Amino acid sequence: MNKKLSKKEMIIAIAGEYFSKYGYDATSLEAIAKVCDISKPAIYYHFKDKAALYETVLLKRFSELSKIIEQNTILENPKENLTVYIQTFGNYLIEAPCFSAIFAREIANDAKSMPDSCVIELSKTLQSLTSILESGKKKGIFECENPFMIQMMVVTTLTSYISTKMLRKRVFNVLGESDKAIDPNIEDVIENLSKKIIKALTC
Amino acid sequence: MNKKLSKKEMIIAIAGEYFSKYGYDATSLEAIAKVCDISKPAIYYHFKDKAALYETVLLKRFSELSKIIEQNTILENPKENLTVYIQTFGNYLIEAPCFSAIFAREIANDAKSMPDSCVIELSKTLQSLTSILESGKKKGIFECENPFMIQMMVVTTLTSYISTKMLRKRVFNVLGESDKAIDPNIEDVIENLSKKIIKALTC
DNA sequence: TCCTACTTACTTATCGGTAAGTAAGTATAT
DNA sequence: ATATACTTACTTACCGATAAGTAAGTAGGA
Incomplete structure (x- = not known):
């Protein structure tokens, strides 16, 4: 360090x-x-200006993310490969919680402040996912899908879960439940999510 | 009108x-x-001030939403009831696209601008979902789940999909795909999502 | 006449961004 | 070795724009 x-x-x-x-x-x-x-x-x-600083911050993360996803999703088995995709995405968001929150905001804002350079990197990750899903479809393992929607399910569920620690606390407070007992850590959420997505997509 | x-x-x-x-x-x-x-x-x-205007706008929607969800999720069959929950939530977001975008932003922002009155209404919807899931669990239909995560999957997937028309266009542009062919309407996304959630949760 | 529903004219605060200047270091010619 | 020319990495002081919010005045209906 x-x-x-x-x-x-x-x-x-x-x-x-x-x-x-x-x-x-x-x-x-x-x-x-x-x-x-x-x-x-x-x-x-x-x-140059505020926008350039923002782009620097964001592009660094998006480039890293698309790179490690490309490097990791190289398995033959589509189910395993999809699991790796979700786990890699999730773990990167955990390692870079700042990025996770910015990402969540950008999606909520229809990526209006997101420079094209970042959209290109984001598209690469979607391309990786699309390949996985199509490979699974050819092998008769996955059903026909809209990759963008699956991407959204994965990304927004994770970024939102990571970003909403306070909201969960407030909600559990209202419902009178102990938040400790019911609030799992994010690693568990990633694993749970990837199992659910696999199950939902399998023929 | x-x-x-x-x-x-x-x-x-x-x-x-x-x-x-x-x-x-x-x-x-x-x-x-x-x-x-x-x-x-x-x-x-x-x-009184900007915050009060914001609260008025938001609370009106959250109250309506929690009310119609409570009114509609009254079926005996847990699967059917969960479908109704997701469809009702989704249809409300379609009818109130303004609310959908604000909701998405609030989640990305850990609900920092969301007044307690709205958190209470949001909690009611989570309570409805929790009841459905627990009823299904008792009947041996659903697996044990974290309702907040399921709520997140449903809500963020839908609000994000509704909010990211331009982003989808930019991504499809980068990938060189025709966006018309691949971009389904939101009604189809809701139906697709509810089927997937049911499938993922069923034992 | 007095309350409702405003308007005009303003204050205060903060923001992104710029102009101009400067201390400290470095490369180069002599 | 050292003076000169130049760059790097800033600082101080400021501007124009725009935001939320307020004080005081006013038109019109009951």
Whole structure:
């Protein structure tokens, strides 16, 4: 682990946290600068504008994600491959919870702030999923499907679950249930989800 | 259909469109006022502040939703009842697309802008779902489940699908596919989703 | 006349972004 | 070895725009 990030790397890291916590609009560059212990215009030295900083933060994650998904979904067995797809996606979201929240926001916002570069990377992951589903269909294992919908089921279920810790607490409070007893950790949710998706898709 | 809404009702309707399109932060009361052909302070005559307007918009929908779900999920057969739950939820989101987008944003935002009154109504819908699942479990039809996760699967898949028309277009563009051919309408997505959920949950 | 439903004109606060300047380091010519 | 020219990585001070919200005044109906 690097004990010393460059200022630029630090801006990217802190910006990720802010965009994740508050969303694009409600994130103030002044606030990011303050945490980085620099002035706001110093951000403009490294990045053209707010949108460019956002793109840098986001593209880094989307590129990593599409790359590891492509590298991992290489199994012959479609069911196993689909499990790997969901697990890989899920584990990446756990490792990068900031990304998960930003991703969830972007989907809710019809990706209006998402630059084309990121849409291209996202499309690659959908392409990987589509290949898996088609391979399974050819082998008579999976039913004919709309890959985008399956992608949505996987991605939004996971990002939402990761992002809604407080909401779950509030809901369980209203229902008078102990949240500890009923609230599983996210690793379990991923495993549960992948089993359900496989079951739902199998002929 | 009422051909004449009161000014207050008109503010609520237009505010719903703006909150849905731009989110809470990026919605300007000035813009809402302009469309309603009144001045901005006229909004303050009817509502304490922006948050109160938002709560009014949101609570109206959440109350309606929890009410019709409670009214409709009264079947004996757990499978049929779960289908009704998903269909009712989905149809309401179709009828109120503004609400769907706001809902999606709130989930992505961990419901940080959602007032307690709305969380209570949301909890009622979760309670309905929990009853259905438990009834199915007792009858040996459904497997043991985490209702919140199932709720998330249903709600986020639908709200996201409804909200991401442009994103789908961009993704299909990147992949070089004709979006018309592959993009089903939302009614079909609801039916498809409910079948899949049933299949995934059945023992 | 007085309440309802506003309008006009304003304040305060915050944002993204820019202009201009500067300390510290580096490459190069002499 | 050192003076010169230049770059890197910032800072201070500020601008224009826009937002939420408010104080005070007013038209019109009961």
